[in-house]
Amino acid sequence: MSERFVYTTPLDPLAxxxxxxxxxEYETRYGDFYEREGGPREMEKYPAELFSPPEGGNFVLLLRNGEAIGGGAFKRHPDPGTAELKRVWAHSALRRQGLARRVVQELEAQALRQGYTRIYLTTGFRQPEAVALYLGQGYSALFDPSAPEGTYRSLPFEKILVQAPALARAA
Structure with a gap:
């Protein structure tokens, strides 16, 4: 079994x-919410170009034997030095294997390589597994996690990125 990360674009057929x-998944979890709110659906909010290096972002796929089994992206956030994590995903048939955790760690490392020092992200109120993932990866909740479910529409997190000592010496 061969696994590797590949940096590409959301428009790549592999994606x-x-x-x-x-x-x-967004449609089944939030379709009724989008209809009530009248806003754009999540996957229609951002053009693919935002997730590419010239625009300050990046997009990664985790491939297993040449097929995408996970992935994610980040884009430049308005706050200087901050990347915004988006679209972290693991194939539904392969969940609970640490794939999303590996994708998040890879995106953090790439954000550091691109000069970012902080990651910001939001996840939806109907994604408790994402909340657990980010808390487990050392992200700080920018909301009250003890509030009743449904209190917030969007759940923001942040993490200050620290360069590993070996990476700092190499730089």
């Missing part, structure tokens, strides 16, 4: 499983 499954 199609990620985009399609993530779109379906």
């Amino acid at each position: 199609r499983p990620l985009v399609e499954e993530l779109s379906y």
Whole structure:
């Protein structure tokens, strides 16, 4: 079994499983919410270009034997030195194997390589597994996690990135 990270674009055909499954998941979890709110659906909010190096972002796929099994992205946040994590995903048939955790760690390392010192992200109020993932990866909740479920529409987190000593010496 061969696994590797590949930096690409959301428009890459290899990304199609990620985009399609993530779109379906957002629709099944939030479709009624989007209809009531009248706003754009999550996967329609950002152009692919925001997730590329010239614009300050990046997009990664975790491939297993050449097929996407996970992925995620970040884009430049308005706050200087801050990247905003988006679209972290693991294939639904392969969840609970640490794939999303590995994707988050890879994105953090890439954000550091691109000069970011902080990561900001939001996850939806209907994604408790994402909340657990980010808390487990050392992110600080920028909301009251003890508030009743449904209190907040969007759940923001942040993490200050620290360069590993070996990386700092190499730089």
